[in-house]
Amino acid sequence: MTRTPATSSQPTTYELLQRHGVSRRSFLEFCASAAAVMGLDYSEVERVVQALETKPRIPVLWLHGLECTCCSESFLRSSHPIAQDLILNMISLDYDETLQAAAGDQAEQIRRDMIANHPGEYVVAVEGNVPTKDGGVYCTIAGETFQHILEETAEHARFVIAWGSCATNGCVQAAKPNPTGAVPIHKIIKNKPIVKVPGCPPIAEVMTGVLTHVLTFDRLPELDRIGRPKAFYGQRLHDKCYRRSFFDAGQFVEHWDDEGAKKGWCLYKMGCRGPTTYNSCSTVMWNGGVSWPIGSGHGCIGCSEENFWDNGPFYSRTADVPVPGINSTPEKIGMVAAAAAAAGAAAHLGTLMIKRARGSKAAEGDGSAASAGDEGGQA
Ligand code: SF4
Ligand code: SF4
Known part of the structure; x- marks a missing residue:
C-alpha cells in the first residue's frame, strides 16, 4: 500500500504493473476483460489501455463504518489473473483502516493530509453504514464517530463509492428494529455524486469494473434510477x-x-x-x-x-x-x-x-x- 498521498507525478497504473513484472500481454488481457465486464464495446478497449497507461492512479480513502468487512474480502479476492496486482496498483489506497500498516495518530493524519492537500481529487469508498442513534456512539474510530469522519472526508471528495448493501441500503444493521439507527450513506452525504455498488458482498469483478470505469472515463458510470451502475445491475x-x-x-x-x-x-x-x-x-x-x-x-x-x-x-x-x-x-x-x-x-x-x-x-x-x-x- 502506498503511504504517500498521490500526486500527478506518481507513476501510472501500467508503469507500476511493469515494475511488478506484469507482462504487456497480461495487461492488455486485463484491459479487454475489464472493458467487457463494464459492458463496453470492443472498440473502447483502447481507451481503457490508454487510461491505465497514461493516468496517475486514483487516490482513494476507503472508510469502514458499521459492517463485517465482507466487501474488502470480496475485493481482495478478485480472481482475474492479474487482478491482485492490478487492483492494488490501480488505485492509490492512501487510507484503509483494515489494510493500512499505519495506526493511531499516524493513520488519522494521513486522512487529514489527503483532505487538506488534495481537495476535489480523491475518491471516498465507503464500506458499512452509519449508526445515528445516541450521537453515533455505536461506531467510533480514533475517538470520533463514523458519521463525523464520513462527513469530514466526503466534503472535499470528487466522487463517493458506496460498497455493498450496508453502505447502499443499510443491510442487516438497518433491519427492524434497527437498534443503532443505522442509515445508508446517501442519507448522510447529500451533495456528492454517489455510485451504489450493492450486494452482500458485491462481486469482486464488479467492484474492479467500477473503479476501472472511474479511472478510464474520469466520471461515474451510467446509473439506474437508484444509483447503481447499469452495466452491472441492469438485468434481473x-x-x-x-x-x-x-x-x-x-x-x-x-x-x-x-x-x-x-x-x-x-x-x-x-x-x-x-x-x-x-x-x-x-x-x-x-x-x-x-x-x-x-x-x-x-x-x-x-x-x-x-x-x-x-x-x-x-x-x-x-x-x-x-x-x-x-x-x-x-x-x-x-x-x-x-x-x-x-x-x-x-x-x-x-x-x-x-x-x-x-x-x-x-x-x-x-x-x-x-x-x-x-x-x-x-x-
Ligand atoms: S445470488 Fe442473489 S443473494 Fe446471492 S449474491 Fe447474487 S444477488 Fe446476492
Ligand atoms: S429461474 Fe428459478 S432459480 Fe433461476 S432466478 Fe428464476 S426463480 Fe430463481
Whole structure:
C-alpha cells in the first residue's frame, strides 16, 4: 500500500504493473476483460489501455463504518489473473483502516493530509453504514464517530463509492428494529455524486469494473434510477438464470434434496428472489466465474435489493402467484416493489398456464398432447 498521498507525478497504473513484472500481454488481457465486464464495446478497449497507461492512479480513502468487512474480502479476492496486482496498483489506497500498516495518530493524519492537500481529487469508498442513534456512539474510530469522519472526508471528495448493501441500503444493521439507527450513506452525504455498488458482498469483478470505469472515463458510470451502475445491475438474475427453462416449464424444487433439487429445477418455490433481483451473479458469477449461489443449489436472497432483510422469510415464495400444476397458498410479501416485480413473474406464469390450457384444448381437438417440457423457454 502506498503511504504517500498521490500526486500527478506518481507513476501510472501500467508503469507500476511493469515494475511488478506484469507482462504487456497480461495487461492488455486485463484491459479487454475489464472493458467487457463494464459492458463496453470492443472498440473502447483502447481507451481503457490508454487510461491505465497514461493516468496517475486514483487516490482513494476507503472508510469502514458499521459492517463485517465482507466487501474488502470480496475485493481482495478478485480472481482475474492479474487482478491482485492490478487492483492494488490501480488505485492509490492512501487510507484503509483494515489494510493500512499505519495506526493511531499516524493513520488519522494521513486522512487529514489527503483532505487538506488534495481537495476535489480523491475518491471516498465507503464500506458499512452509519449508526445515528445516541450521537453515533455505536461506531467510533480514533475517538470520533463514523458519521463525523464520513462527513469530514466526503466534503472535499470528487466522487463517493458506496460498497455493498450496508453502505447502499443499510443491510442487516438497518433491519427492524434497527437498534443503532443505522442509515445508508446517501442519507448522510447529500451533495456528492454517489455510485451504489450493492450486494452482500458485491462481486469482486464488479467492484474492479467500477473503479476501472472511474479511472478510464474520469466520471461515474451510467446509473439506474437508484444509483447503481447499469452495466452491472441492469438485468434481473432470473432473465439469465440457467434454471429458467425449468421455471418456464413449471418444474420446481418443492423440498430440499427432493428429486427436483437433484435435477437442478427452478428454486422459485424455495424462496428464490431472482425474479426481483438486479445483479450480475448469473452472468459474471463468483470466484472467477466458477459458480454462483443458484448454481450451488440455493435460491437468491436478493442481497443487492433495498431492505432485503425485512422483505419476508428467505425460504418462502415471495408472491401470491399461480404456479403451474398446483394450488398455491404462498406467503404475502412485505415490499410493494418486490410485489410489483414478482407480479411480472406471476403474469409470466399465468401466460404459460393459459398457453398450456390452450395447448390441451388443441390437443383434445387434434388428438396430440403437449408435454410440460415442450413449453420450456416460450416466455
Ligand atoms: S426463480 Fe430463481 S432459480 Fe428459478 S429461474 Fe428464476 S432466478 Fe433461476
Ligand atoms: S445470488 Fe442473489 S443473494 Fe446471492 S449474491 Fe447474487 S444477488 Fe446476492
